[in-house]
Amino acid sequence: MISRRKIRERIVQFLYQWEMSKGIGFEEMLRHFWDFSQFDQKEDRQQVEQWLRAIAQHKEEIEKKINSYVKNWSVDRLALVDKCILIMGIYEIFYRKDIPPAVSINESVEIAKKYSTEESGKFVNGILDSVLKDSGRKAWVSCP
Secondary structure, X not given: OOOHHHHHHHHHHHHHHHHHOOOOOHHHHHHHHHHHOOOOOHHHHHHHHHHHHHHXXXXXXXXXXXXXXXXXXXXXXXXHHHHHHHHHHHHHHXXXXXXXXXXXXXXXXXXXXXXXXXXXXXXXXXXXXXXXXHHOOOOOOOOO
16 A cells, blocks of 8 residues: 555645646546556555545635735745645645644645755645644544
């Protein structure tokens, strides 16, 4: 089985490619992504795709949330990889009740450090921490 970290990394990769390919619909982008992605296990691919479809369903709403938390800035001006990480993190905080928000934030910060910059890790942490406070969820509580 693929680790949740790898799932998250794949999600960020897909979101990045989708953002870079403006005008390509979700389904077409998904086909391209799988054509060039190295996935061995069918169930791993299904798990990633399930998350991606849910994120795509809420993407516009999530981007509005990002805009409301970024002070004197717009989501369109964010570093693209940071935006993709924030989309994933906010999706998890609001829609993945099976994952403790502290885990979602930590994973997002680690991915930001790996794929963006050290400063991005701090930025992502600050935004997601604010989102969590306003969400009403407890950092270490998950609901099955």
